[in-house]
Amino acid sequence: MSNIYRRPALAAQMAQQLLKPGVLDEGLRSGLFLSGLRRTGKTTFLLNDLIPALEDAGALVIYVDLWSDTQTSPAALVLAAVRKSLAELQTPASSMLQRLKRVGGVDVAALGFKFGFKLDNLGLKGGPTLAQALTEVVDQAKTDVVLIVDEVQHAITSDDGNQMLLAIKSARDAVNPRPGTQGHFIFIGTGSHRALVSELTARRNQAFAGANSLPYPVLGTDYVQHLLTRLVQEGAQHLPSPAVTNQAFATLGNRPEELLKALRQLNRHLPPGGNPDEHLPVIAETLRSTAADIDLMKVEQLGSLATAIFERIAATDGDARGLFSAEAAADYTKTVGRTVRVEETQPVVNELLAANLIMRRGHGMYGITDPFVQEIWREKKALEGEG
Numbered sequence: 001m002s003n004i005y006r007r008p009a010l011a012a013q014m015a016q017q018l019l020k021p022g023v024l025d026e027g028l029r030s031g032l033f034l035s036g037l038r039r040t041g042k043t044t045f046l047l048n049d050l051i052p053a054l055e056d057a058g059a060l061v062i063y064v065d066l067w068s069d070t071q072t073s074p075a076a077l078v079l080a081a082v083r084k085s086l087a088e089l090q091t092p093a094s095s096m097l098q099r100l101k102r103v104g105g106v107d108v109a110a111l112g113f114k115f116g117f118k119l120d121n122l123g124l125k126g127g128p129t130l131a132q133a134l135t136e137v138v139d140q141a142k143t144d145v146v147l148i149v150d151e152v153q154h155a156i157t158s159d160d161g162n163q164m165l166l167a168i169k170s171a172r173d174a175v176n177p178r179p180g181t182q183g184h185f186i187f188i189g190t191g192s193h194r195a196l197v198s199e200l201t202a203r204r205n206q207a208f209a210g211a212n213s214l215p216y217p218v219l220g221t222d223y224v225q226h227l228l229t230r231l232v233q234e235g236a237q238h239l240p241s242p243a244v245t246n247q248a249f250a251t252l253g254n255r256p257e258e259l260l261k262a263l264r265q266l267n268r269h270l271p272p273g274g275n276p277d278e279h280l281p282v283i284a285e286t287l288r289s290t291a292a293d294i295d296l297m298k299v300e301q302l303g304s305l306a307t308a309i310f311e312r313i314a315a316t317d318g319d320a321r322g323l324f325s326a327e328a329a330a331d332y333t334k335t336v337g338r339t340v341r342v343e344e345t346q347p348v349v350n351e352l353l354a355a356n357l358i359m360r361r362g363h364g365m366y367g368i369t370d371p372f373v374q375e376i377w378r379e380k381k382a383l384e385g386e387g
């Protein structure tokens, strides 16, 4: 059995809704955003389940991860991915073409696509727009093109990224409303920041106003069962019950790596005659509270002003504004215990941004990058308040 627990039925159902939507799902063609906490398996699900399901249904899938290279701009990463796929379509032996031919019976696939433009300057000045290029692809392939952008939230933090989202939107609007179009252009974005990803679809001025935002379906009891079965097959002893393991998985935010860590610790440290069902919950609680420690320690190392700024953001529901106001400076002064001048704030905010501990969510608006870290920080504050 493989290490990855696959969810083909769920993926096939999602692919069906996206590619052949019923009346109620038609809105999914406007774009779909999946949001889920960090390390819960979003990328794994896309690569192992959703992409194969979409391809099996005959779609042409282009995937790009905006977190794969934070040095390159989101727009450049997306264009590079599209260029690479289109280049494959021009190459008769490419696996993409072979699949199209096999699944869709597309005759042009035997020869390779002939585009009426050069790929080199796609999306750049003087070159074809994304909308033009994707319209040609849909028309030649006579099938759906799905663009998946993993960690799409990175795009809305820069002008360049926002331009890219608008270019994707105009591609959608160029392809889909044509009567008798032979395929559709479907955009899927994922992100770990639920509020931010929902915002992409809710804000009127965003490229994807009206698109759908859904929570990523986290791994559940069937995954836990699969894991326990594998452990039994490996001859593991002293395993916890499924119910207690499920509970521990929930405590750990449905993160497979954390559950594995907890089970490893249980295996190593269970005293002779100990009851796994009594020990696993304790281990899970401890792991949960240490999960955010690395990030919180980084904040502390940046100094007391950084800590004060981080705390102000973490204590805010939704966007934190006014970080550079006189009122905020007075607040920092109290926390830090010395006079903090307004102009001291910006460089420290920049350091927090560079360390990816906070993120800019729009003009003058900030949020904690990892919502899980924020949650743990709040739990710790609440405990301090009690103690």
Ligand SMILES: Nc1ncnc2c1ncn2[C@@H]1O[C@H](COP(=O)(O)OP(=O)(O)OP(=O)(O)O)[C@@H](O)[C@H]1O
Residues within 6 Å of the ligand: 003, 004, 005, 006, 036, 037, 038, 039, 040, 041, 042, 043, 044, 045, 192, 219, 255, 256, 257
């Ligand atoms: N279906 C699965 N079966 C087994 N392990 C899984 C599964 N999905 C995810 N994992 C494991 O969980 C970890 C996180 O997975 P992944 O990188 O896909 O999550 P993510 O939500 O995309 O994380 P990030 O927020 O870092 O982008 C990886 O170690 C991965 O192997």
Ligand SMILES: [Mg+2]
Residues within 6 Å of the ligand: 042, 043, 044, 150
């Ligand atoms: Mg990921």
